[in-house]
Amino acid sequence: MDRMNDTVPQPAGSAGHGPRRGVDRATGRHVIARLAGPDHDHTVRAVVDQLSGEQSAVDAIVDDAVSDPERLESLERLGRFDETRNPTLDRVAVLVAEALGTPMAAVSVVYPDRQVLAGSNTSDEAMPRVAPLAMSICKFTVASREALVVDGTGAHPMLWDHPAVVSGAVLADAGVPLIDSKEYVAGTLCTWDTRPRHWSSAQIQIQILNDLADPHGA
Secondary structure, rough: HHHHOOOOOOOOOOOOOOOOOOHHHHHHHHHHHHHHHHHHHHHHHHHHHHHOOOHHHHHHHHHHOOOOOOHHHHHHHHHOOOOOOOOOHHHHHHHHHHHOOEEEEEEEEOOOOOOEEEEEEOOOOOOOEEHHHOOOOOOHHHHHOOOOOEOOOHHHOOOOOOHHHHHOOOEEEEEEEEEEEOEEEEEEEEEEEEOOOOOOOOOHHHHHHHHHHHHOOO
């Protein structure tokens, strides 16, 4: 698990390989990033919805990104995260929650069918370590390779009907991608709240997350 220390947030790199459902990964990343961004691009959302058949295009793009075979090979090299918590990553999550004044924080690893909290500041009883991919908000950060910072998820065009938002579990969210030495996004360093909140000076908040995510930082 210590090999997770190779996972460092960096600018987006390679686009991956192979189109799916008419949207290549580079375009898909751009679309998700636009949807996740602060401008909440409704035009992009409308176009994306029209691209979909039996499944929304957003879901198709996310599924393609998290299921990228080369990304999964890179995850395998990092090791398995399902079995036990990692005390080091637990401490990172505690530092994030304390630094940003949030009740919950975690280091997540995203698989094609599930999200695993490799480290968190809460007990397994308070927040299940393993959850179905449908419950993951971190998957959008994995797909876009960019930070996701949302003051009020209930008003966000991509998140308002997400199960974690509808249930009231995540009403504000901030997370940065964890990019491994092979340039694949393994998961996120994230924090969230059960009520909407203003992430004051969002760039500073993101910098704090990036600093905590980078084991080589000052």
